[in-house]
Amino acid sequence: MKTAALLILGAAMASGSASAADKWDGADDLPTSPLSCDASPAAAAAAKPYDGGKVTGAADKAGKPITLVDVPKLIGIGYFNATTKGMQDAAKELGNVKVTTDGPTEAKIDEQIKFIDNYITRGVDGVLFAANDPVAIAPVLKKALSKGIHVVGYDANAQPDAREWFVNQAEFNGIAKAMIDAMAKEAGEDKGFAIVTSTFTTPNQARWIAEMSAYAAKCHPKLKWLETVEAQEDNVLSLNQATTLINKYGDKLAGLFGMTSVATPASAEAVTKARLCGKVAVVGLATPNAMKPYVNAGCVKSVVLWNPVDLGYAATYVMRAVVDGKLKPGATSVEAGKLGKLNVINGSEILLGSPFIFTKDNIKDFDF
Numbered sequence: 001m002k003t004a005a006l007l008i009l010g011a012a013m014a015s016g017s018a019s020a021a022d023k024w025d026g027a028d029d030l031p032t033s034p035l036s037c038d039a040s041p042a043a044a045a046a047a048k049p050y051d052g053g054k055v056t057g058a059a060d061k062a063g064k065p066i067t068l069v070d071v072p073k074l075i076g077i078g079y080f081n082a083t084t085k086g087m088q089d090a091a092k093e094l095g096n097v098k099v100t101t102d103g104p105t106e107a108k109i110d111e112q113i114k115f116i117d118n119y120i121t122r123g124v125d126g127v128l129f130a131a132n133d134p135v136a137i138a139p140v141l142k143k144a145l146s147k148g149i150h151v152v153g154y155d156a157n158a159q160p161d162a163r164e165w166f167v168n169q170a171e172f173n174g175i176a177k178a179m180i181d182a183m184a185k186e187a188g189e190d191k192g193f194a195i196v197t198s199t200f201t202t203p204n205q206a207r208w209i210a211e212m213s214a215y216a217a218k219c220h221p222k223l224k225w226l227e228t229v230e231a232q233e234d235n236v237l238s239l240n241q242a243t244t245l246i247n248k249y250g251d252k253l254a255g256l257f258g259m260t261s262v263a264t265p266a267s268a269e270a271v272t273k274a275r276l277c278g279k280v281a282v283v284g285l286a287t288p289n290a291m292k293p294y295v296n297a298g299c300v301k302s303v304v305l306w307n308p309v310d311l312g313y314a315a316t317y318v319m320r321a322v323v324d325g326k327l328k329p330g331a332t333s334v335e336a337g338k339l340g341k342l343n344v345i346n347g348s349e350i351l352l353g354s355p356f357i358f359t360k361d362n363i364k365d366f367d368f
Helices: 003-015 078-094 109-122 138-146 172-187 203-219 235-252 263-273 288-296 308-323
Strands: 066-071 097-101 126-129 150-154 165-168 192-197 224-230 253-258 281-285 302-305 333-335 341-345 349-351 356-358
Touching: 066 078, 066 109, 066 308, 078 097, 078 308, 097 308, 109 126, 109 138, 126 138, 126 308, 138 150, 150 308, 165 308, 172 203, 172 253, 172 281, 172 302, 192 203, 192 235, 192 263, 203 224, 224 235, 235 253, 235 263, 253 263, 263 281, 263 288, 288 302, 288 356, 308 333
Parallel strands: 066 097, 066 126, 126 150, 150 165, 165 349, 192 224, 192 253, 253 281, 281 302
Antiparallel strands: 302 356, 333 341, 341 349
8 A cells, every 4th residue: 555545545535535446445455344433332243253273182281380482573672571561460370370471672573483483392382472474473373283282362463273362452443443533632623644654564553544544434534634654663764754744744734643652652752843742643552651751741642552461461361261171162251360251252352452541641550
């Protein structure tokens, strides 16, 4: 998906005349499901059959100690430090789980695959993962399943048949609603906005943006979608791209979306440097520590995310339930300790819950 096409979409949305032919679907071909414009619950979707993978020859470890490895996209950043903390919290509570987080220091799929493959060779009872690429990671995860190793994903999914379950931090349409509603409230219903994302083909970002497009067209049709740019999750490039958008659109730009934990603080920094706090709203996905300076300064009002500590915690409980035989295909929920009962959605996904909104009132309570 290129800029020119996005500009066509922006013009179409601004006029409220987007047609099926020119509708931008977020760089993938999946259907969208925008939530209702008010806070009423979405209509219940038809139950989808289990579509996850199947482990072969796993040892019976029900109620027994198990050893897990967690291989996130990369290690050493605040977000995955937080998921690791949640896993350790859950392991301590459960008492019969040992989990080790290990992985690449850069978000490179080849490196992530090597780490998983090495742990298959060394032998573990389960693999927890957050995929850098849903397709490329699938063969090594299937290899784990074929070796009797349970596989549960979180944060970023793989192809469903390459893992047993996936803990979904928030549904894409829920994130989209939170983001667009916040932008409309802060920038204005008939104002222009732009997006700084990672790449147009990164799965999570593409899905969120696709749902944002659908929800904006349905519930905030006067918003003007000016442009979406790529920034590769690079801090300097994100800052430069946000600055370019500010200079390019001038008064037409009333808001910037950051679609990654890098792009959002970079966008806030660009707005701060341009002395446009209060004039250009910044709404995005980011970790609280990165956004505290901008939120506390009043330059950013809304940071959308989920609690990654809870995400890691839930993934560990889900893995324990899988090993214990308490979470099987066809289940509708799973018990997850302090989080209570989490629902199964989309066949083989566990929904953590609604998006969390960090504001000046609560951001001080989080440290990741």
